[in-house]
Amino acid sequence: MSTGFIIEPDGIVEPSKKLAVIGKYDVIVAGGGPAGFGAAVAAARKGCRTLLIERESALGGLSTVGLVPIPMDMLCGIGLEMIRNLEAVNAHWHRNSDPEKHKLILDRMLKESGSDLLLTAQIVDAIVKDNRICGVVIESKSGRQAVLADRVIDCTGDADVAHFAGCECFEGRPEDGKHQACSLDFRLGGADWDKYLESDFKKNDPVWIDLIQKAVDNGDLPYMIENHVNWITHVPGRPQHCGKDEICFCISHSRNCDPLSARDLTRMYQEGREQADIFSRFIRKFIPGFENSYLIDTGMLLGVRESRRMVGEYVLKTLDFARGQQFDDAIASTSHHYDLHNPDGPGNIKWAKEIINGKVCYVSSHGHPGSWMPPCGAENMTDGWGRTGADRQFRTTPCDIPYRTLVPVKLDNLLVAGRCLSSEFMAQAASRLIMTCLNMGQAAGTAAAQSLKEQVVPRKIDVKALQATLKADRA
């Protein structure tokens, strides 16, 4: 019954009501993407009564529902187990996975860990008392309900829980608030992968830069959606060598949108489907091996790369990445580089504009500028210390992710993991890969369990002990 609403000129006052508490857990994990999966499995395995809450109908987030079947970066711990389990059902090869079988493997691993799961439930608020988070409010087919827990791990990707709980957050690029471009990925069937693989085209124009430019120039593509193909994955477990290959593409892009606005998300989903239609016809016409291909589907989840980042005890710096910075409280690491999908136009940017010793530098961590050249040219990009020429030394170690980037500044009993970690804009662009998020999640889940055992707030746990546990669990 919806009575009791008060209509006022500037809005509607909702009547207050008592919410049913549907459970009390040790740990709630908000969001079931790679980070949330890692966090829930880790916490449950450490004996915590854990509930994972996911708004979609399956686990895996972008890696499954979003058709991003490319689990890149460091393989260790729960992530490595997941890969081995995928391989056992012919659902993984050379860092490409089968997005459908992947859902099932995640279901099974989560169940085995003992974690409880609630799908199709959206988190709409955080319950905070005396500066401690003690639960979340969800909305689902069952209505609006509350769930309580001693620890909450925000793996929503958008730092939703941290935001609802009143934590300070960053949004977008500091100078103008713009976000990275978003991609709706799509899947084609009926491809002859052998023909593509052996083609001169793949050898000579591996990310289709020349082809796309030519197509835009002569009208075969209506506009410059993106100046190269970001990645192509070959789905394992399909009939091979008979022209029945299934291929996922990341090439569509929507820009100048706010991934925290339902209106903008709507535009991006619709734009993404139009772009998938354009590209699937383009690919069929121009890419060797794809002459008989057809569009199977687009992702049910938009590839949002960056939206909101929680402000934590440490903000991961852009320069930390180029320097391969090591931290005493490292809980994960990443070998990836700056990978910014240009908020303003086509291309990805693999360098960062930073001031080092009073000088403007275009910093790279590996010397490759991406598909968007810095004003200084590729050869004058600096290393993480502002050096050029023969002095330039790109990092030789991965960059650590410190525990403090998962811990909010003020609020207690909340941890964050995944792409909403505490980080500068360009540092986040380097720490958002699937396995990076999963590894952060495992660390956060383990930390939550340890903090419950030690009976201290997460920011005060013995980080050396956490590192030792993670080391043992990832061996």
Added chain:
Amino acid sequence: MKTKYIIDRGCTSCDECRWLCPVKAISMDLQGAHIDPEKCIGCGVCMNNCPSEAIRPVNPEK
């Protein structure tokens, strides 16, 4: 003769292989990744982790 690996089927410069090579035989330039055949021990880690299937084995003549 041992199997060696070469990157000749369209490297996309994702840089995943360089970190995994146990003997640091892989370098990057603006064209992409390259494997130093002198250093390559033929373990295949790079090929098995190349998301673009750009790496293939080459069997030198026996």
